[in-house]
Amino acid sequence: MKNRLKVLRAERDWSQAALGKKLDVSRQTINALETGKYDPSLPLAFKIARLFGMQIEEVFDDGESSTKSLH
Amino acid sequence: MSEKTIHQTYKKHMVVAMLIYIVGAVSVAYLRKKTGTSVPVLAIIALISGAGVVMWIWAHARYIGGLDEFIQKLHFHAVLISTGILLAITTFFGVLEEFVKSPDIPVLPVMYLVPLFCFIYAPVLYIIGRRNGVKGLCL
Incomplete structure (x- = not known):
């Protein structure tokens, strides 16, 4: 799953460690998220979206079209 | 609790658990050789080592x-892979021990499974x- 975490973090001039502290996770976790090695749990994804004042879909992209509905 | 505190707490619990494990094992070995302690008593003392392992697993799960x-x-990934490797090793020796029964085949002492697991787990985790x-x- 792709995400905009690196861009959003850079826009705010936060280090990985600083972002990790805000989210209560390790710097390694932020690095793994940014490099796409790890997809966050739903609670962490919500926490990230809330921190940046965005919807989850604005931060994370699972590759599916946002207009596609579930049937 | 910070990661550092969690790690320090774990280290303290692990040291205590390993001491219990060693004391149990050494006591049984000593009493068996030096005194005429009966087997049931030795078995009860051996449980001390088992308790040490339970404490270590509890501390590790908490960590x-x-x-x-x-x-x-x-x-979790490292635990799974290490358990798989350990099971493969024990199966290998177990099959030989059970079906071949030859003095040429080395027997894997069950007592060393815990240290063996640690020796596998540490590099796998790394x-x-x-x-x-x-x-x-690290562990």
């Missing part, structure tokens, strides 16, 4: 539970950590 979700995932960009992951 992993306190880590953040990504590091937790790496630990490798998994390195592959995921995390340095210094």
